[in-house]
Amino acid sequence: MKVKVPRVPVTHSLRGRLLWFLLAAITMAAVAQAMIAYRSALYDADQIFDYHMQQMAMSLRSGAPLANHNANPDSDPENNDLVVQVWTPDGVQVFRSLSRAALPQRAVLGFSNVKANGTTYRIFSVQTSNQTVQIAQDMAVRQRMAGTLALRTVGPIALMAPALMLVVWWVVSGSLAPVARVRRQVAARQADDLSPVSEADLPDEVRPLVQELNLLFSRVRTAFDAQQHFVADAAHELRSPLAALKLQILSLERASDDGARAVAVQRLTSGIERAARLVEQLLVLARQEASEASDKQFAPLDLSELAKRSLGDLAGPAQARQIDLGLHQADEGAMVAGQSDALIILLRNLIDNAIKYTPAGGTVDVEVRKHAGGVSLCVEDSGPGISPEERERVFSRFYRVPGSEAGGSGLGLAIIKSIAERHGAKMALEQSERLGGLRVKVDFPDAGKPAAG
Numbered sequence: 103m104k105v106k107v108p109r110v111p112v113t114h115s116l117r118g119r120l121l122w123f124l125l126a127a128i129t130m131a132a133v134a135q136a137m138i139a140y141r142s143a144l145y146d147a148d149q150i151f152d153y154h155m156q157q158m159a160m161s162l163r164s165g166a167p168l169a170n171h172n173a174n175p176d177s178d179p180e181n182n183d184l185v186v187q188v189w190t191p192d193g194v195q196v197f198r199s200l201s202r203a204a205l206p207q208r209a210v211l212g213f214s215n216v217k218a219n220g221t222t223y224r225i226f227s228v229q230t231s232n233q234t235v236q237i238a239q240d241m242a243v244r245q246r247m248a249g250t251l252a253l254r255t256v257g258p259i260a261l262m263a264p265a266l267m268l269v270v271w272w273v274v275s276g277s278l279a280p281v282a283r284v285r286r287q288v289a290a291r292q293a294d295d296l297s298p299v300s301e302a303d304l305p306d307e308v309r310p311l312v313q314e315l316n317l318l319f320s321r322v323r324t325a326f327d328a329q330q331h332f333v334a335d336a337a338h339e340l341r342s343p344l345a346a347l348k349l350q351i352l353s354l355e356r357a358s359d360d361g362a363r364a365v366a367v368q369r370l371t372s373g374i375e376r377a378a379r380l381v382e383q384l385l386v387l388a389r390q391e392a393s394e395a396s397d398k399q400f401a402p403l404d405l406s407e408l409a410k411r412s413l414g415d416l417a418g419p420a421q422a423r424q425i426d427l428g429l430h431q432a433d434e435g436a437m438v439a440g441q442s443d444a445l446i447i448l449l450r451n452l453i454d455n456a457i458k459y460t461p462a463g464g465t466v467d468v469e470v471r472k473h474a475g476g477v478s479l480c481v482e483d484s485g486p487g488i489s490p491e492e493r494e495r496v497f498s499r500f501y502r503v504p505g506s507e508a509g510g511s512g513l514g515l516a517i518i519k520s521i522a523e524r525h526g527a528k529m530a531l532e533q534s535e536r537l538g539g540l541r542v543k544v545d546f547p548d549a550g551k552p553a554a555g
Contacts, residue, residue: 144248412449430467456483485539
């Protein structure tokens with residue numbers, strides 16, 4: 103029997119896909135059960151009818167020769183399942199039951215299958231000293247009986263199929279109800295609602311998806327909060343420099359002589375430089391905060407090479423102020439795991455701060471050392487340093503040490519700390535025993551064990 107598997111329509115709906123596949127499974131199970139029932143019923147029918155034919159032949163074997171019963175052609179041959187034929191030893195047929203089937207007069211003793219009249223007959227033959235008895239049956243009779251039994255077996259399943267489909271639909275819909283609930287919760291949210299989605303009564307297959315969605319909401323909320331704080335701080339900090347520039351322009355317009363005009367121009371130039379420096383630091387801070395939210399991978403980097411590059415970039419400003427800028431010690435192969443752009447910003451800000459706050463003619467030294475736990479970066483200067491009570495506060499954004507003459511933006515150390523924390527590094531401010539000023543130490547973990555990235 104050839105089984106035709108129902109074609110499953112292509113659908114992107116999980117409910118529709120489950121329903122179609124379950125329907126196909128039920129259909130194939132019913133067909134398989136019908137085939138098994140048919141094969142089993144056919145086998146049982148073969149056994150029963152073979153036994154019946156054998157017993158009938160044995161009962162006729164010892165009897166006297168039977169009279170010929172071919173004389174009644176009006177009898178319905180379909181009512182006679184079995185065809186009986188008897189021959190004498192010399193091949194004369196002495197008996198044939200009422201049937202239009204023309205069977206061969208000789209057959210193999212025992213059971214055999216013979217094709218005749220467009221069908222197949224099951225024949226059992228037995229021979230005695232005075233006659234040969236042959237019992238035959240059309241195999242179609244057995245097949246019809248097996249088919250009837252198979253239909254009786256599959257019939258209840260066919261009748262129960264609608265009920266099964268309703269049960270399957272109910273189970274699938276109930277199982278997917280939490281997913282629909284989560285969809286409704288997300289669809290009903292406002293654009294600024296980043297609160298976690300409820301994980302109650304979620305199946306194990308869906309809960310990880312909702313958990314990752316909540317983690318994404320948390321990251322986006324953190325990014326939004328940082329952006330709002332950044333915009334507020336930037337607006338606050340830019341207000342003062344812009345107001346100062348406006349006053350300096352008014353002073354330049356009111357200057358009565360060349361000397362006053364030169365002083366006003368100098369003050370205006372300094373104010374523009376400070377504003378440009380503040381904007382530059384704000385942009386650097388914004389890039390670092392955006393980089394923190396990204397998934398950019400870390401790579402092994404030689405911190406000594408990055409330090410040499412940063413020193414070369416800042417040699418000009420140091421020379422202009424007659425500051426002795428150099429690499430006090432640099433261990434080769436001081437590898438750290440990080441992002442080169444971020445570490446260059448960290449180094450430049452550290453060195454630039456040291457140059458800015460060191461008096462003219464002072465000294466700024468950079469050290470890169472390897473140790474058992476990783477790599478240490480130290481930047482020392484001969485400037486005034488920072489008092490112990492101020493060392494924690496200088497990491498806050500826009501905080502300036504009282505009495506500072508450099509007039510910085512208050513963002514340099516905040517940027518440095520942000521980059522250091524993202525690289526898993528520990529940062530400390532100390533008093534420089536060798537130069538007397540500030541000593542900034544950054545301890546990076548081993549490159550083989552990055553703390554982030």
